Amino acid sequence: MNQITRRAGLGAMAGLLAAPGLLRAQTSTIRIVVPFGPGGSTDAVARLASAGLQQRLGATVVVENRSGAAGSIGADIVAKARPDGQTWLLTFDSHATIPALLRNPPFNVLTDLDPVMLIGGSPYAVATRPDKPYRNFADVVAAARARPDGVSYGSTGNGTLGHLSMIRVSEAAGARMTHVPYRSGGLAVNDAVAGHVEMMIGSAALLLPHITGGSLRPLLQFGPQRLTRLADTQTAAEAGFPNMEAEAWWAVFAPKGTPADQVNRMNAALREALSEERARTVMTETQQARLVLSTPAELGTFFKGQVETWGGLVRAANIQPD
Template sequence: MTQRLSRRAALGLAAASLAAGAGAQPAGPIRIIVPFAAGGSTDAVARLVTPGLTQRFGQPVVVENRSGAAGSIGTDAVAKAAPDGLTWLLTFDSHATLPALLASLPFNLTKDLDPVMLIGGAPYVLATRPDKPYRSLTDLVAAAKAKPDGVSYGSTGNGTLGHLTMMLLQARTGTSMPHLAYRGGGLAVNDTIAGHIEVMIGSAALLAPHISGGSLRAIGQFGPERLPALKDIPTAEESGFPGLQAEAWWGVFAPAGTPAPLVARMNAALRETLNEPRLRQQMEENQQARLVLSDPPALAAFIDQQVEIWGKVVRDNAIRAD
């Protein structure tokens, strides 16, 4: 508890220095490490912001993809980097499941990384091929009850928030649905469109283009409210599952000990970049994102909450990364 309070105090000082850090400048080219392969939403967000960051810092800002081990390899590289403002982590929601999902981590999620900004989130969505009989979350649950182990679902990987959300749904409804864990969103989408699995769960950023294009039909969403692009699709809470929420999110972190003025400088540069009307529109339309653009303490509190919620699901179901 003492450690946590000390950390909160340090984060409070970082937040207080947001304005004071406007003149701080890293001494060299800046790397943003994305701990996943190119082509996913995290990579897309990183590449969207780098031109604006390059302009604001007046020096090159590049994206470096270091994928593997559920995002822990790239995260470890940042945790072990010098706290000089030249290395940053832009990561995804699976970040919060790492302590429970992997038996041993080479870094400590809170001690070795300092929070910078929660960029925003997008709800997880359930979708199916349009000729499948499911038109709502209620339909899916009814079918799974009528035919135990007969309604399969896909996710973008074992231990992802999509997978964990479906585990919660099954626990709440007393159903059993076989899980197919894919090593990427594209493969899961292709098999859902082909009819090899009944439904899939993925972020709205992944599924929205296929839903709007007609190759998939949304049957439920797990955000706190309906997305404008899916205004006719009820949330899980509206469908009778209070508290069942799951959102993909993107956050930025620095190596622990990065000076507060440099953290403040990156926070301000990200905020200015993502508040540009064109970029905000791209995030809202292409990624279906609800932008937050938080300060460091808000991200720290959010991570604590996410680790507690999803870590329990991982432990209760003895889930391990592939």
């Protein structure tokens, strides 16, 4: 009896040793680096996906916040990590402006990271505290013209598409506003709700819970049409600023050289995790985000276009990192 049990145990161990991928998957920890602080939309997307990823990848999934320098600090950690499928980057739209924003970036966004998936996006929106004297964006413009640099707005950081969009709108309106960058959307929202800044710009996904809860009032949205849950809020085009659409986006990258099978495995796991009814409902209905769930190649093409489009605006405005 003991001999049979011992042989069975040795056989099972041999099977595990013959399948190192299985053994590694069951004992490893997968790290998802979010290059912004807790409380923002990027952090929320990562944590929403992590439970589903853990179930599908058979590993402990840890979300690690490493903020600073428009997301380049966290991204650099991933770029320099071993390409073994254990470290991934889930980042935000400012990732595309790093080459233009930093004088000497510590890594190359196009060559030192491999694309995995464009998760999706959410239009930018502007919101203020309900007791502020702004009922719409025209009121903001009037106040900024009357008090140049006297109207402040927060954003999730220098070089984000939200920051760039406010620069474009301010210039088009002939008004000067003071920009206050934050290391995360959570910090920006906290100060907007507290009234430390006159208003803030952030993704609709970030702002909607606070708008729904009554702690913020929407003033403007940058989507091509009004979101269902912002049906009474003008788009930029309706407010007199055509061709100024801006959508925040989230994407996943891997260290350069990560094996294709690992990239494809993560892509498939993300697709399944974010397609679950609860996750999809949170993304598309609660946060009014647009799910894309792209292939790695599709993200690669999209990202190159973003680097070209927004990098030029960063240079033209001479924007510096936080």
